[in-house]
Amino acid sequence: IKDRGKDNLIVYDHSMEEDTLKRVILDDNIRKALANEEFILQYQPIINVKSGETVGFEALVRWHHEQQGIISPAEFIPLAEETGLIIPLGEWVLKTACLQLKEWHEKEDSRIRMSVNVSVRQLQQRQTFIQTVKDVIEETGIDPQCLDLEVTETVLMESEQDIMDTLQALRELGVSISIDDFGTGYSSMKHLKTCAINTIKIDRSFVSDVTHSNQSRAIVKSLMLLAQQLKINTVSEGVENEEQLNRLLSENCQETQGFYFSPPVSAEEAKRFIK
């Protein structure tokens, strides 16, 4: 018997894997956390490098846990994906981000966009997810052209045609699609050709050593050229210093995001980035 506080006893026999136990506890907690509204969103500005203006924000979820403090999405998103809780959590993220966008559009008289991360589990639901996006757009009253859905490159490898059809249907709602962590997967080129992708987000791993490694520099350079030819927007992720920024500028990088400009911040703090 493991004691987890006064009214919270979990009984298990020793054959139960510790991993499994952890998962049961965490799964149960995520469920409760959703009900208790313990999740919060932070927003990281996306900057147009030429004008220096904020063109959008990426919404990033955090878990404000009573005892543990702020828990990183890296710790609970993979689990939420496994247990399926990413579906209600993802829906909450989408709705909250869109409500925030609507408020900024109205109060700050702005046309910035909002990027929301979408998990493969959400995309696999196909019609349900498309309907959810449609409903959220209607309920919040946002301009769908200001909503961007970020899909990781690995997702595109999963179940090719179905995912492509889903992305196409989403495009028809007026929203745009970004490929996240671009360059870390395998079948990138094919998807750029077959799918209506608006933006590629160049993975931080390339950006972080663009000033040191000739290989990374060559990759970044050719990705920028490729995007330019295909008329696809680029966001360079994880820019941490001026040296990296200058290097990216010389490679014709369009938009960028990273600690150099700002870490993800609260909605209140984010306002100062909106013109």
Ligand code: C2E
């Ligand atoms: P991501 O989508 O690649 O998000 C970018 C991550 O890089 C964020 O971590 C951000 O805080 C971090 N970052 C931004 N600029 C810099 C920089 O200059 N240097 C460094 N070292 N890091 C930087 P975060 O917020 O911890 O999120 C981690 C991952 O969790 C995200 O990676 C995304 O895959 C996932 N995630 C976050 N929120 C959501 C969500 O609402 N839904 C889903 N499905 N996944 C989410």
Ligand code: CA
């Ligand atoms: Ca992302």
Ligand code: CA
């Ligand atoms: Ca990314």
Ligand code: CA
């Ligand atoms: Ca990532």
